[in-house]
Amino acid sequence: MQSIFNESAYNEIKSRIDKLDENSKANWGKMDVGKMVWHCQGPFNIMLQKNDYGLKPNWLAKVFFKKSLYNDKTWSKGLPTAKFLKTKDKKDFNTEIxxxxxxxxxxxxxxxxxxxxxxxxxxxxxxxxxxxxxxxxLDHHFRQFGV
Incomplete structure (x- = not known):
């Protein structure tokens, strides 16, 4: 699996993100592009300790889901989204990107x-x-939006 810490993967992500715009349409799912870009910030905010979203240790998630976060298998379309990474509010693409x-x-x-x-x-x-x-x-959501 690629890593955001690998220079080539980082450059790939930067190239793909530049292909998104406010008119990008999803190939699946319910999020529009502004909400998707806002949603993708959550895991970075957690990692960089900017926001913990009130999350608590969850042994079920650790046992049944944790390894799928970083293994080589791509995520399938239509996976459920964690509540804290969902919004009903309109998100401005240009601000969120x-x-x-x-x-x-x-x-x-x-x-x-x-x-x-x-x-x-x-x-x-x-x-x-x-x-x-x-x-x-990021790869999952960029594939969702065809980039």
Missing amino acids: IKLKALIDETYSHKEKEEWKPHPGFGYFTAQQWGQMQYKH
Whole structure:
């Protein structure tokens, strides 16, 4: 699995994100592009300790879902979205894309960091697992929007 900490994967993500615009349409799912870009900020906010969204340790998630966050298998279409990463509010694409790009860049700037704080819901991840999880989540949603 690619990692956001790998230079080629980082550059790929940056190239793909630049192909999105406010008129991009989803190939599946209910989110419009503004909501998707807002949604993609959540895992970065958790990783960078900007927001824990009130998450608590969840042993069921650790046992049954954690490994799927960073393994090599792509996520299927239509997976359920965690409540804290959903919004009914309209999100301005141009505002949200600037925020997401900044979070991606900030995360990549920490590519040499060895130890990260545990995820509030899933617990400990290695630096490699954090990087793979971020790449996998973005890849899933970029495929959703055809980029």
